[in-house]
Amino acid sequence: MAKITYIEHNGAEHVLDVKAGLSVMEGAVKSNIPGIDADCGGACACATCHVYVDEAWTDKTGTPTAMEESMLDFAENVEPNSRLSCQIKVTDELDGLIVRMPESQH
Amino acid sequence: MTKSDAGVIIVGAGHAGGTAAALLRQFGYEKPIRLIGEEPLAPYQRPPLSKAWLKGETDAETLMLKPATFYAEAGVELRTGVQVLSLSPPDKTLTLAGGESLVYETLILATGARPRPLTIPGADLSGVLVLRSAADAEALKASLGPGKRLAVIGGGYIGLEASASARALGAEAVVIEREPRILARVANESLSTFFTNYHRARGVDFVLSASVAAFEGEADRVTGVRLGSGALIPCDAALVGIGAIPNMELAKAAGLACADGIIVDESAQTSDPAIYAIGDVTWRHLAHYGRPFRLESVANALEQARQAACAITGRPPPAAEVTWNWSDQYDLKYQFAGLPFDVDDVVLRGDPASGKFAIFHMAGDRIQAVEAVNAPAEFMAGRQLIARRAAVSRSRLADTAISMKEVAA
Numbered sequence: 001m002a003k004i005t006y007i008e009h010n011g012a013e014h015v016l017d018v019k020a021g022l023s024v025m026e027g028a029v030k031s032n033i034p035g036i037d038a039d040c041g042g043a044c045a046c047a048t049c050h051v052y053v054d055e056a057w058t059d060k061t062g063t064p065t066a067m068e069e070s071m072l073d074f075a076e077n078v079e080p081n082s083r084l085s086c087q088i089k090v091t092d093e094l095d096g097l098i099v100r101m102p103e104s105q106h
Numbered sequence: 107m108t109k110s111d112a113g114v115i116i117v118g119a120g121h122a123g124g125t126a127a128a129l130l131r132q133f134g135y136e137k138p139i140r141l142i143g144e145e146p147l148a149p150y151q152r153p154p155l156s157k158a159w160l161k162g163e164t165d166a167e168t169l170m171l172k173p174a175t176f177y178a179e180a181g182v183e184l185r186t187g188v189q190v191l192s193l194s195p196p197d198k199t200l201t202l203a204g205g206e207s208l209v210y211e212t213l214i215l216a217t218g219a220r221p222r223p224l225t226i227p228g229a230d231l232s233g234v235l236v237l238r239s240a241a242d243a244e245a246l247k248a249s250l251g252p253g254k255r256l257a258v259i260g261g262g263y264i265g266l267e268a269s270a271s272a273r274a275l276g277a278e279a280v281v282i283e284r285e286p287r288i289l290a291r292v293a294n295e296s297l298s299t300f301f302t303n304y305h306r307a308r309g310v311d312f313v314l315s316a317s318v319a320a321f322e323g324e325a326d327r328v329t330g331v332r333l334g335s336g337a338l339i340p341c342d343a344a345l346v347g348i349g350a351i352p353n354m355e356l357a358k359a360a361g362l363a364c365a366d367g368i369i370v371d372e373s374a375q376t377s378d379p380a381i382y383a384i385g386d387v388t389w390r391h392l393a394h395y396g397r398p399f400r401l402e403s404v405a406n407a408l409e410q411a412r413q414a415a416c417a418i419t420g421r422p423p424p425a426a427e428v429t430w431n432w433s434d435q436y437d438l439k440y441q442f443a444g445l446p447f448d449v450d451d452v453v454l455r456g457d458p459a460s461g462k463f464a465i466f467h468m469a470g471d472r473i474q475a476v477e478a479v480n481a482p483a484e485f486m487a488g489r490q491l492i493a494r495r496a497a498v499s500r501s502r503l504a505d506t507a508i509s510m511k512e513v514a515a
Contacts, residue, residue, distance in 0.1 A: 030173050032180060034132045039408050041151045045432035045441055046405075047486065067439070067482055073511060074486030106425060 002095040006051075008035045009103045018090045024061075024099060025049040025085035035101035042086040047071040048105040049085040050078075054098035061088050061097070077102050112209045113138035114418065115200060117190050117356070118216030122385030122407035124149025124171040126214050129415035131180045140183045140208065142200075145239055148174060148184055153404060155243040156267035157434045160250075161274045169240070193360040195378045212380055214414055215357055215368060219350035219386040219402060224259060228321030233328035233343045237264050238350070249343035252276035257331045257341035259318055261288030263433045264347035266301060269310045270435040280311040280339055282318060282331060294446075294465045297477055300458045301435070308436060313339065350402060352387045365389040367400040372426065373417040374410045382417070384410035393426055394492070395447045395474075403431040428493045430485075441482065443489040444475035453503045455484060464488065471497040487514040 006014045006028050018027030028036040037048040044067055053061050058081050064072065068087045072078055085099065114130060116123045119141050127141045143149070149171040158164040177184040189203040193213070200208045221236035223229065235246050246268065250256060254277040258265040261283035269279040281288065287298040302312055317334030321344060331339040352367045363369040363377035367389030374382045374390075385407040391398045405427065412424045430443035438461070446467040456463030464484035467475040472495055476488030487510035491498055502508050 026168075030176070032128050032132060032172065032176065037408070039405055040432060041153060041404070043153070043157075043432060043434065043439075044482075045439065046430070070482035071486055073483060074490060074514070106427065 002090050002092060002097060004090070004094065005096075005098045006033050006035070007098065007100045008033075009101050020091050022090050023086050024051065024088040024090060024094075024097070027090060028085070035105075036085060037105040038086055040086075044068055044071060044084060044087055047075045047084060050075045050102050050105060051083055051085045051099040052079055052102070053081045053083050053088075054100070055081060057094070057097050060093055075102075076104065112198070112211040113140070114212045114214060115139075115208060115210040116141045116214040116216055117193075117200070118218055118353075118385070118387075119143025119145065119147075119149050119184065119186060120216060120218050120385065120407070121149060121151060121171065121404055122218070122411050123214065123216035125408055125411040126216065126384060126414055127182045128172060128176075128180070129411055130418060131182065133415050133419040133421060135415075135419050137211070138183065139181065140185065140210075141177070142185045142188050142190060142202075144187070144189050145241075146187045147240055148172070148177065148186060150240060151404075152238070153432075155240065156237055156264055156271065160243060160247055160268065160271035162247075166240070190356060193356050195360055195362070195381065198380060210380075212418055213382070214374075215376070215381065215383040215387060216385050216407075216411075217353040217356060217387045219352050221346065222349040222351050224318065224346045224348060226318060226320050228323055228328065229346075231321050231323040231328040232326055233323070233341075234321050235343055235345050237268060237345060237347060246343070246345060247275075250275045250277040254278070254342045255280070255340065257282060257339050257344040259331065259344060259346045260348040261285075261290075261312070261314075262292070262347050262349070263289075265345065266305065266435055267433060268345050268347065269305060270308070273308050273310060274436075278309070278311075280313065280341070281305070282313045282316050282333070282339065284315070284317060286315045288312065288314070293442075294452055294467070294477060296452075296454065296458060297465060297479070300463075300479065304436065304438065304461075350386065352389075352400065354387055357381075357383065357387075365398065365400075369398075370410070372413065373423055374414040375417065382414040384414050392429075392445070394428065394495075395445055397447065399445070401429050403429060405430050428489050430489055438479055439482070440477070440479050441485040442475065442477045443485060444473065444492040446475040449474050453500050455504055456481060456506055466498075466503055468498075468500065471500070473498055473503075483510040487511070490514055 040046040150169040272279040320332040368383040433440040449467040453466040462480040464478040464481045478485035
């Protein structure tokens with residue numbers, strides 16, 4: 001279990017307990033948090049679960065695969081700390097993680 | 107209950123219906139929402155049923171669109187295993203099996219599509235399967251394993267994904283296709299060849315240009331597929347994947363305008379202003395291609411769920427999207443966007459032999475559709491170029507030395 005803070009583009013914060021083994025995307029979608037669409041359900045096929053990982057956490061969330069990087073390349077407003085949240089697996093080490101959402105996923 | 111308290115009723119608790127309910131709450135809709143489904147389950151994701159779920163790589167809980175607790179927490183009354191018998195638009199009433207009547211203020215029809223049946227002798231034998239629901243997938247999974255042989259009727263996505271999953275589970279698979287090539291209706295010829303070779307190298311057999319005359323069986327259980335040529339393909343189970351037909355009987359009987367689906371506009375509204383329709387059941391105008399069409403995809407279901415939820419809550423309509431979809435087979439990620447209408451020719455980028463390539467369908471200097479195998483940049487850039495209706499140089503598109511980022515710039 002990890003406590004994850006999801007911050008919408010408008011500043012609205014949602015703090016959720018997310019089960020280890022789920023993805024950061026699933027944690028948000030299953031609680032109906034706005035801002036992460038995840039149209040493909042986590043297949044790394046759509047780039048609609050784009051988030052910015054808080055700078056303090058970028059090491060712990062790991063590095064994107066080549067597939068994820070290629071998808072991200074074409075998302076809107078990509079930053080160095082951009083990730084597809086369906087590709088970040090939640091572990092106990094991510095307790096306290098903060099992710100911010102872009103203005104739009106489409 | 108008075109009509110003003112009646113709120114939204116969503117008929118069909120699939121991917122589209124479940125998403126519409128969740129979005130209405132996200133968008134601040136405060137009146138009652140009732141979500142009615144025929145299946146015994148809460149809304150779940152269908153794509154993994156032929157992919158990760160079938161191979162045992164994901165569990166039933168992961169399939170669910172939302173956790174079981176979501177509906178009560180969000181104030182969505184979920185009623186599963188309930189059939190809607192009729193719809194009366196003049197008095198905004200639904201009649202359920204059992205006789206109960208429900209009054210709606212706004213109705214969303216998300217009744218989906220069902221597998222096209224193959225009406226030949228033996229089609230009712232046990233072991234003759236389709237793949238649409240979780241129950242279908244359970245039955246298919248139970249027929250797969252070492253020493254088993256699956257005959258697949260129809261070389262489309264469902265059939266190919268099921269074949270790949272069957273091989274992963276140690277079963278044999280043979281695909282029987284009416285056309286001279288698989289994916290004939292949806293994919294470019296070089297892609298058909300690529301997928302055929304890829305599956306063959308992994309032990310899948312193909313019987314092309316073949317009609318199916320009958321299913322043969324013993325003790326009510328299928329044992330083989332009899333071809334039009336007279337040949338018999340022995341099998342332990344047969345999966346029929348020959349397309350889907352829209353579940354629009356309810357709408358049609360109620361007098362809503364229908365074509366090959368319930369006709370809706372760009373806000374997912376039907377010919378009755380109080381009734382929306384979303385997902386596989388709809389027949390919609392595709393502004394990008396200047397014609398109406400019925401799309402069967404998650405992307406379409408979600409886009410129309412957004413359109414309907416925006417319209418019902420008075421939000422501005424979401425931007426139009428380019429249709430897209432994906433298929434996972436073995437280690438291949440096949441992504442495609444757009445539709446190959448009015449295409450003059452195609453541009454190949456990359457070498458199919460490398461297992462990473464894309465095919466762009468061109469109308470003049472514009473991309474109408476892209477099919478990408480293990481080529482996410484080509485897919486993403488292609489999708490954006492289609493949306494922008496951008497003029498693209500064919501020679502640059504074909505040149506892998508120029509990145510897709512540069513091509514799309």
